[in-house]
Amino acid sequence: MGKLRNILRNTFKKNKIVKNLYENVLFKPIINLYCDSYEKNCLLSYSVFPFKQKEKKLIHPNFVENYTLAEELRKHGYNIDVYNNTYTKKINYDKYDLIIGEGIPISRYFVDVKEHHAETIYYATGSHPMVNNYKAKTALLTFAKQHNKYIENSVRIVPEIWSIASSLSDKYMILGNETTKKTFDEFNNSGQKEILNPPFYTTNVISDFSRKSNKEFLWFGSYSLIHKDLNTVLDVFINHPELNLHICGRIEEEKEFMEVYKTELLKAKNIKLHGYVNVNSDEFKELMEICSFTILSSCAEGCSTAIATVMGNGGLIPLISKECGIDIKNGEYVKTADYMSIEQAVLNATKYSIEVIQNYSKENMTFVNKDFSINVFKDNVGRILNLFLE
Numbered sequence: 001m002g003k004l005r006n007i008l009r010n011t012f013k014k015n016k017i018v019k020n021l022y023e024n025v026l027f028k029p030i031i032n033l034y035c036d037s038y039e040k041n042c043l044l045s046y047s048v049f050p051f052k053q054k055e056k057k058l059i060h061p062n063f064v065e066n067y068t069l070a071e072e073l074r075k076h077g078y079n080i081d082v083y084n085n086t087y088t089k090k091i092n093y094d095k096y097d098l099i100i101g102e103g104i105p106i107s108r109y110f111v112d113v114k115e116h117h118a119e120t121i122y123y124a125t126g127s128h129p130m131v132n133n134y135k136a137k138t139a140l141l142t143f144a145k146q147h148n149k150y151i152e153n154s155v156r157i158v159p160e161i162w163s164i165a166s167s168l169s170d171k172y173m174i175l176g177n178e179t180t181k182k183t184f185d186e187f188n189n190s191g192q193k194e195i196l197n198p199p200f201y202t203t204n205v206i207s208d209f210s211r212k213s214n215k216e217f218l219w220f221g222s223y224s225l226i227h228k229d230l231n232t233v234l235d236v237f238i239n240h241p242e243l244n245l246h247i248c249g250r251i252e253e254e255k256e257f258m259e260v261y262k263t264e265l266l267k268a269k270n271i272k273l274h275g276y277v278n279v280n281s282d283e284f285k286e287l288m289e290i291c292s293f294t295i296l297s298s299c300a301e302g303c304s305t306a307i308a309t310v311m312g313n314g315g316l317i318p319l320i321s322k323e324c325g326i327d328i329k330n331g332e333y334v335k336t337a338d339y340m341s342i343e344q345a346v347l348n349a350t351k352y353s354i355e356v357i358q359n360y361s362k363e364n365m366t367f368v369n370k371d372f373s374i375n376v377f378k379d380n381v382g383r384i385l386n387l388f389l390e
Contacts, residue, residue: 031081033051041081041098043098045087046065078098087104098121102166104161126300128166133157151256156224197371197377199305205369218245243270304320308326314361321335
């Protein structure tokens with residue numbers, strides 16, 4: 001199912017006919033989600049997919065986000081219309097008292113409506129699109145200079161129209177930390193902003209820390225391999241065969257990137273490619289038990305739920321860029337696309353005793369399970385909406 005969604009996503013980007021089918025059938029807007037009859041109306045611009053399931057599911061953190069936003073908005077007396085954030089067709093905004101979310105529908109409101117009557121709340125799941133795109137293109141150029149390859153599908157470029165709502169909204173709910181928030185302050189310093197942690201996916205929470213080793217590292221990052229700086233991480237571990245790196249992500253979908261490292265990876269016995277790993281699987285649990293550190297030097301994120309997932313389930317100690325949007329206590333910050341910074345953090349990690357690793361792992365697990373839990377997320381969404389709407 002995951003491969004099918006990725007094929008559809010890639011086809012959707014390139015073909016207008018498929019794009020219309022995608023919008024009109026698979027992601028058709030849901031009007032009056034709960035069939036309510038309140039006096040106020042709200043447009044939620046995020047994802048319709050979770051609400052089209054026959055049963056309420058929690059198969060991904062953004063399912064929790066969608067459900068929570070809708071439920072909390074309902075408490076404030078809104079009839080809720082849900083639009084996919086990629087929806088491009090014309091919308092009649094006249095009836096809406098509140099528009100909340102990210103993407104095209106909320107951005108088109110500022111373009112299509114002359115007199116803005118609705119309150120707007122931008123729900124930021126990443127850094128500001130302009131900042132994201134600048135850093136992504138910088139990463140592309142850096143990679144191109146090093147490898148004579150320009151692989152655009154290995155970074156995340158946000159459509160420019162998203163920048164409108166992310167710069168002009170009245171208020172902001174931002175997933176991440178102060179680093180993430182500052183990317184929005186650059187473009188809108190007057191809008192009220194509140195930050196919160198996203199929920200993380202808890203599944204194979206381990207209790208046995210005895211197998212941890214100071215030589216086992218994990219890169220856990222799905223796709224957009226240059227965006228997430230896997231190339232620099234690979235460079236470090238290729239030069240340190242005494243250390244083991246496990247890579248989990250949709251690496252097979254970025255063939256051009258993998259081709260660049262094909263020769264080195266065939267020789268590097270210390271680098272293990274796991275591909276996509278289901279967090280409910282025994283393989284994921286095994287990785288949580290043997291790996292001590294997780295490394296992600298992404299150039300731009302909102303808040304990395306991938307890092308929260310491995311910290312919360314395995315207690316892994318993060319070696320991450322500040323752009324990952326997580327405030328860490330036990331771990332180190334690295335500079336994105338900076339070989340020396342990443343190498344030094346890795347070498348520092350190998351000096352941790354097993355006792356320190358086990359203690360840090362337990363503390364990290366407690367931290368994430370507390371601050372990134374679904375219940376805490378729901379409480380924070382409720383608190384912020386009370387602050388914004390009362």
